[in-house]
Amino acid sequence: MRDFPPLLGFITIWLIAGFAVASPMNVILFIGDGMGSEHIKAGRYFANGDTRPLTLESLIYSGLMTHNNASNGTTDSAAAATAMATGQKTNNGVISLSLPGTGGELMTALEVMQADGKRAGLVTVDTPITDATPASFGAHDSSRSNQTDIANDLFNQTRPNVLFGEPGGGINPEFAAAAGYDVVLDQTELFALNTETTDFVSGQFNFGNAGAPTLAEMTTTALNILDDDPDGFFLMVEHEDTDSGAHVNDISRVVNAVVELDQAVDAALTWATTKNVLHDTLVVVTADHETGGLDVITNNGAGNLPGVTWSTTGHTQTPVPVSATGTSADAARVQGTIDNTDIFYILTSSSPPADPVPNFVFQQGMDGYTSTVDTMLQQASPTSNNASATELNVDNDDPSESGNEVHALLRFDDILGDLPGQIPLAAExxxxxxxxxxxxxxxxxxxxRMLTSWQDTVTWDSLDSGVQADDVEALAAFDWVTASVNTGVLTMDVTDALRVWQADPTSNHGWVLLPSGSDGVDFSSGEGPAPLTLKVTVPEPSTLALVAVIMVLSICPSGRN
Known part of the structure; x- marks a missing residue:
């Protein structure tokens, strides 16, 4: 073991302690899929005629949560759950991958807490555990439809201790048993579990049958299994039918689902109180999005369906309620209006990273920089020189119905080196x-990323039918991808490319933008009214780091050992 000077050890401990955030031992997240404020109101009217709030409405802190997807559009459950699970926006249909972006895996709150030594569980009702919401907390896939791959992630990679849901979706009892999970198929088998000795269990319940457990019963059993870990646990509990019922505008299914979710929340709070761990348990209740555009019109009393109207059978962008209880400061962070990405930081007792402040900005004509190079290659005009075009296009079908492609090339020259205004080769x-x-x-x-050199005078023909992403002309793997592009500023993370070029500046051949859809994208070139821009952040030495270095130097003699 390396010996550190006592004062340096003190500095290290002080730095860590100063930036650490106290976190609860146990974290429980409840998600009503598609559950908006009106869904909860309808559930309350049905449950008790509005004589008292539901348990999930009675938590200490409450607020609203926005939930748009990465393109600022209406989300699906995959993108919404990924945002809550990872703190980052994705495209619809994506399960905890950086898309738009590099396509890399995003670490989830469940994985963060597993790394801290905590146990973990995922519970859902009326859908398999491989469905989008639970999957986003324990799997990584480019499509929510790849349920066999998601099942492999859950049972053989992430391996939460508890996985309760419907059978199907890529799993069956034999699959779970082969992965080392005990398997229970009904309420009787669930209640027969020895929660003190069970390490990994898969519940595969046919919820339409009389012998299936309730969501509250699954929640309590999961808690009794997970609480054997002295480091604590993370549990996500979802009710799916708040969404499925709303998709068909069935208020009966919706109110019953809300009441069942509320009973599960009540069961968790009762469990925490009985176990005397409520003070060290964070409970958060929210939804992934709103479904149906529900509006509750009349209260017809307890046990009767309220009068309602619906505006759609799909999802909406209406903010959804979020509430929390717990003695840690994290519970209070749900107040006001938050975004679904904030949930990750609340669950993990962490703070969102500050937006980087770029100290190198390259844009044609800004601060004397004049080395942007760009053009486009048009299959329909294969010899056209577009070096001076003020607007570039990326398209799979231009002109319309022709099937002809348009590729865009762009590069920033003279950005790396030791001259003023360049990114130093030794900088991080x-x-x-x-x-x-x-x-x-x-x-x-x-x-x-382009692998061959080019000038802005190149054409479709001179590059032999445009650019091929074949690891010869351009990398086959993309640096960044998105499913759709909106008007306004499109931001792409190109950190990996800049680091590669920094190691070998001669390898900077810029990028090619290739289409994968028939609806083209137009954007301003370097010569256009809003030139493309490259923003690079190189961290400055912090004051604390300088102080630490000075103190270390002062106590470490130089020249002799």
């Missing part, structure tokens, strides 16, 4: 973002 690149001003929204585009 913290982040790099490419920004394009989009004037015409469109479909998916992919950013690939």
């Amino acid at each position: 690149i913290e982040s790099a973002f490419l920004e394009l001003e989009v004037s015409n929204a469109g479909d998916s585009i992919q950013l690939h």
Whole structure:
């Protein structure tokens, strides 16, 4: 073991303690899929005629939560759950991957807490455990439809201790048993579990049958299994039918689902009180999105369905309620209006990273920089030189119905080196973002790193049918991808590319933007009214770091051992 000077050890402990955030031992997240404020109101009217609030409405702190997806559009459950699970926005259909972005895996709150030594569990009702919401906390996949791959992630990679849901979705009893899980199939088998000795259990319940457990019973059993870990646990509990019922505008299914979710919340609070751990348990209740555009019109008393209207059978962008209880400061963070990405930081007792402040900004004509190079290659005009075009296009079908492609090439020269205004070769690149001003929204585009040199006078023909992402002309793997593009500023994370080019500046051949949809995207070129911009952040030495270095130098003699 390396010996550190006593004072340096003190500095290290002080730095860690100063920035640490006290966190609860146990974390429980309840999600009513598609459950908006009106769904809860309807459930309250049905449960008790509005004589008292539901348990989930009675938590200490409450607020509202926004939930748009990565393109600022209406979310699905995969993108919404990913945002809550990881703190980052994704495209609809994506399970905890950086899309738009590099496509890399995003660490989830469940995985963060497993790394802290905590046990973990996922519980859902009326859907398999591989469905989008629970999957986003323990799996990583480019499509929520790849349930066999998601099942493998859950049972063989992440391995939460408790996985309760419906059978199907890529799993069956034999699959779970082969992965080392005990399997229970009904309420009787669930109640027969020895919660003191059970390490891994898969519940696969046919919820339409009389012998299936309730969500409250599954929640209590999961808690009794997870609480054997002295480091605590993380548990996510979802009710799916608040969403499925709303999709068909069935208020009966919705209110029953809300009441069942509320009973599960009540069961968790009762469990925590009985175990005397309520003071060290964070409970958060929210939804992934609102479904149906529900509006409750009349209260017809307890046991009777309220009068309602619906505006859609799909999802809406209406903010959803969020509430929390617990003695840690995290519970209070749900107040006001938060975003679904904030849930990750609340669950993990952490803070969102500050937006990087770029100290190198490259844009044609800004501060004397004149080395942006860009053009586009048009299959329909294969010899056209577009070096001076003020607007570039990426398209799979231009002109319309022709099937002809348009590729865009862009590069920032003279950005790396030891001259004033250049990124030093020895500097640590913290982040790099490419920004394009989009004037015409469109479909998916992919950013690939170029591997061969080119000038802005190149054409479709001179590059032999445009650019091929074949690991010869351009990398086959993309640097960044998105499913759709809106108007306004499009920001792409290109940190990895800049780090590669920093190691070998001669390898900077820029990027090619390739289309993967028929609706093209238009954006301003370097010569256009809103030139493309590259923003790079290189961290400055912090004051604390300098103080620590000075103190270490003062206590470590130089020249002799």
